[in-house]
Amino acid sequence: MEVDGKSIEFDKDGFMVDPGLWDEAVAAAVAVDEGIDELSETHWKIVKFIREYWKEHDLAPPVRLICKDLGVGVRDIYKLFTSGPARGACRVAGLPKPDGCV
Amino acid sequence: MTKRNDTHESTEVPGDEGNPAPERGVNAALAELAASVRGFGAFQMNACVRCGLCADTCHIYRAEPDVANLPAMKASSITSVFRRYHTFLGKRLPGLVGARELTAERIDEIRDVVYGRCTSCGRCASNCALGVDLRHILQVGRRMCAVAGRIPEGLQRTVDNQLETGNQMAIPQEEFLSTTEWLSDDLKLEMGDDTLRIPVDEKGKRILYVINPREVKFFPLSLMAAAGVFHAAGESWTLSSKVFDVTNYGFFAGDEASARELVRRVAEEAGALGVEQIILSECGHGYRSFRWEGPRWLGREYAVPVSSVVELLDEYIECGRVQVDREKNAERVTLHDPCNLVRLGGLSEPQRRVLRKVTLDFVEMTPNRENNFCCGGGGGMLSMSEYGDRRVASGKVKADQIRATGAKIVATPCHNCADQLIELSKRYHLGVEIQAVVELVYNALC
Amino acid sequence: MQSVYYIVLVPMVYAALAVFILGTLWHGLRLIVGLKHALRVVVGPAKNPNMLRAVCDAFLSPATLKNHPVRWVFMVSFHIVLFLTILGHLELVGEVGVMQVVRHDVFLGGGILGILLFAGLLFFLFRRFHAPLAAMSEPGDYYLLILLLLIVLFGSQLHLAQRLFDYSTIGVAEYREYLSGILTFRPALPEVFTEDFVGHSFLLVLHVFCANLFLMLFPWSKLMHAILALPLARLRRR
Numbered sequence: 001m002e003v004d005g006k007s008i009e010f011d012k013d014g015f016m017v018d019p020g021l022w023d024e025a026v027a028a029a030v031a032v033d034e035g036i037d038e039l040s041e042t043h044w045k046i047v048k049f050i051r052e053y054w055k056e057h058d059l060a061p062p063v064r065l066i067c068k069d070l071g072v073g074v075r076d077i078y079k080l081f082t083s084g085p086a087r088g089a090c091r092v093a094g095l096p097k098p099d100g101c102v
Numbered sequence: 103m104t105k106r107n108d109t110h111e112s113t114e115v116p117g118d119e120g121n122p123a124p125e126r127g128v129n130a131a132l133a134e135l136a137a138s139v140r141g142f143g144a145f146q147m148n149a150c151v152r153c154g155l156c157a158d159t160c161h162i163y164r165a166e167p168d169v170a171n172l173p174a175m176k177a178s179s180i181t182s183v184f185r186r187y188h189t190f191l192g193k194r195l196p197g198l199v200g201a202r203e204l205t206a207e208r209i210d211e212i213r214d215v216v217y218g219r220c221t222s223c224g225r226c227a228s229n230c231a232l233g234v235d236l237r238h239i240l241q242v243g244r245r246m247c248a249v250a251g252r253i254p255e256g257l258q259r260t261v262d263n264q265l266e267t268g269n270q271m272a273i274p275q276e277e278f279l280s281t282t283e284w285l286s287d288d289l290k291l292e293m294g295d296d297t298l299r300i301p302v303d304e305k306g307k308r309i310l311y312v313i314n315p316r317e318v319k320f321f322p323l324s325l326m327a328a329a330g331v332f333h334a335a336g337e338s339w340t341l342s343s344k345v346f347d348v349t350n351y352g353f354f355a356g357d358e359a360s361a362r363e364l365v366r367r368v369a370e371e372a373g374a375l376g377v378e379q380i381i382l383s384e385c386g387h388g389y390r391s392f393r394w395e396g397p398r399w400l401g402r403e404y405a406v407p408v409s410s411v412v413e414l415l416d417e418y419i420e421c422g423r424v425q426v427d428r429e430k431n432a433e434r435v436t437l438h439d440p441c442n443l444v445r446l447g448g449l450s451e452p453q454r455r456v457l458r459k460v461t462l463d464f465v466e467m468t469p470n471r472e473n474n475f476c477c478g479g480g481g482g483m484l485s486m487s488e489y490g491d492r493r494v495a496s497g498k499v500k501a502d503q504i505r506a507t508g509a510k511i512v513a514t515p516c517h518n519c520a521d522q523l524i525e526l527s528k529r530y531h532l533g534v535e536i537q538a539v540v541e542l543v544y545n546a547l548c
Numbered sequence: 549m550q551s552v553y554y555i556v557l558v559p560m561v562y563a564a565l566a567v568f569i570l571g572t573l574w575h576g577l578r579l580i581v582g583l584k585h586a587l588r589v590v591v592g593p594a595k596n597p598n599m600l601r602a603v604c605d606a607f608l609s610p611a612t613l614k615n616h617p618v619r620w621v622f623m624v625s626f627h628i629v630l631f632l633t634i635l636g637h638l639e640l641v642g643e644v645g646v647m648q649v650v651r652h653d654v655f656l657g658g659g660i661l662g663i664l665l666f667a668g669l670l671f672f673l674f675r676r677f678h679a680p681l682a683a684m685s686e687p688g689d690y691y692l693l694i695l696l697l698l699i700v701l702f703g704s705q706l707h708l709a710q711r712l713f714d715y716s717t718i719g720v721a722e723y724r725e726y727l728s729g730i731l732t733f734r735p736a737l738p739e740v741f742t743e744d745f746v747g748h749s750f751l752l753v754l755h756v757f758c759a760n761l762f763l764m765l766f767p768w769s770k771l772m773h774a775i776l777a778l779p780l781a782r783l784r785r786r
Binding site: 011012034035063067068074083084085086087101102 | 271272273277284288323326484485490517518524
């Protein structure tokens with residue numbers, strides 16, 4: 001996929017091959033693929049939180065932290081990202097695919 | 103941690119430490135094949151007449167009619183090796199009967215087939231004109247790859263997570279405890295009951311509830327719903343913060359030593375907590391592996407009965423332990439039958455009885471029950487990114503089935519299927535919501 | 549020439565029968581021993597584990613009927629015709645009173661069975677040249693079908709030669725003499741079988757030669773599905 005003249009590679013699951021290339025333009029492009037035409041302020045809050053957490057822990061944050069730290073209701077996450085936090089939000093945040101049953 | 107070494111030991115064939123690794127892998131795979139075909143296994147491998155009638159029983163072949171996806175052809179990647187080493191004609195006239203030598207490259211071909219072109223859903227086997235258990239043959243292929251050290255990376259990482267941290271998503275114990283506390287708080291508000299809490303590590307309760315770690319890390323609504331329903335039923339239950347994972351990626355990988363260890367931990371924890379019954383959360387392969395394969399791996403029956411939470415929900419509603427109002431789920435609901443729970447696990451009716459009681463407009467998809475199509479995400483497929491494109495492509499069959507029902511909600515008693523269905527809804531623009539059965543029950547509570 | 553005829557019609561027949569019977573028995577024994585192991589491998593809930601259902605699965609394959617009704621009709625009629633043809637051979641050994649409940653001339657079916665079998669085999673063979681079956685067929689699959697085709701071809705010719713073209717030198721009486729001799733271990737060849745260039749005995753020799761090959765291959769090839777279908781169905785029902 002081409003974003004702002006950069007060519008970004010995705011694995012067969014749609015996650016970034018090189019998470020280091022992530023920037024806001026990439027996030028917006030992946031979001032469109034997720035069916036989110038325009039990322040709202042809450043979307044951005046969640047995406048950036050996931051990104052920061054991942055940089056620090058090399059792991060996707062559990063949904064509890066996203067909700068508690070950002071004050072988002074647990075049921076709202078699934079309305080914001082219909083594919084859920086893992087295949088939805090983590091993908092927009094440019095993380096590699098979390099392991100396991102997701 | 104200690105058992106981790108077991109799996110490595112099993113990949114070694116005594117006496118050939120000096121051989122280069124690929125050759126050792128081939129020898130180990132051949133030894134595994136020989137063990138698998140002892141006795142009746144040989145007949146499974148011999149009986150296929152290559153009639154090809156299994157072609158369209160397979161969702162992967164239906165979505166992509168390539169001969170490489172034809173079930174009998176997939177099985178023949180393994181049976182051709184079997185013929186070469188274990189049959190009269192195959193040893194003498196390999197060319198005539200299509201018998202092939204096992205090499206490192208062929209192991210990789212088998213690996214592509216058994217992990218990347220098959221979800222072990224067993225639909226071909228139950229539709230075979232002769233009754234050949236193709237699923238079993240392909241599972242032998244997985245075991246051969248496992249002992250040859252060729253388990254796909256994503257799958258292997260998940261198995262390692264499970265063995266090392268106790269759950270497949272490497273959730274630390276403190277995180278588990280914080281999450282259950284957080285969910286208790288939310289549930290208190292939702293149900294308006296201050297006495298409510300999610301019990302953890304409590305001894306002497308009736309039920310040990312074992313869940314899919316996904317319910318802690320990414321999708322807590324089903325755990326919350328289960329806790330809500332248990333509370334409404336006045337159930338005596340507990341979670342364990344040490345052993346809470348019902349999934350078994352060792353089973354998917356074909357790595358029986360790991361699979362056995364995972365099953366042993368749950369059985370042991372149930373004993374330590376002194377519960378009367380183990381209830382498994384809505385997890386297809388977890389049910390199949392723990393309920394049916396587990397006793398074989400352990401070589402003994404469990405001390406307490408094991409059932410799926412859908413059976414418990416059915417019981418609650420039938421005996422009136424919880425009161426439900428179907429008007430609360432007014433939208434059209436259909437049900438996806440997880441292969442491991444229904445076709446291979448033998449559990450098809452409780453979830454239907456429950457859904458008919460808690461929803462206004464329940465419709466079946468066709469085909470259903472034992473003859474249902476796999477969602478495409480089974481067999482550990484979701485953990486193997488390298489086959490992501492094939493997984494989504496093979497889901498077309500399921501997507502068409504769902505679209506034909508006109509349902510708004512797809513209920514499925516399997517978290518693994520749920521993940522695949524969520525992605526199918528997105529990729530095929532189905533616009534459906536995926537829910538666990540327990541979520542719909544919670545929704546309908548009076 | 550006479551000695552070739554004799555070898556095919558007597559010693560080779562015994563050899564073929566021996567290979568067929570012993571090979572199948574050997575597999576049968578392994579089957580019984582292996583069943584114990586299989587019961588440990590096959591796990592899961594029991595599905596109506598009664599024998600009657602297993603028999604129904606093995607002989608009628610309801611799953612195929614549901615998925616491919618047309619092909620099911622082909623498959624089942626082919627096997628019925630095959631069964632009747634094999635049954636028909638009994639009357640070439642001696643008189644079988646039961647079979648004359650419906651009066652008919654020996655051989656059963658007046659030539660129809662052979663033609664139906666031939667058509668069925670041609671259908672199976674041509675199927676194997678088409679995708680997707682072509683790609684998954686082994687050379688042996690074609691050879692077996694061709695062998696069967698030859699057996700049916702020569703067999704039909706034997707029957708039609710006698711019936712339509714009045715080659716009356718080899719008839720039911722001769723077959724009975726020959727086959728009952730074989731079965732009672734007092735092999736005797738009617739003279740007409742071995743006389744050079746008389747009648748159509750060469751067809752008989754070709755028919756028997758191919759049938760011998762078929763019997764010898766039976767225990768070592770996928771033809772064993774005839775025996776394995778029932779235990780496999782039984783296992784699936786467990």
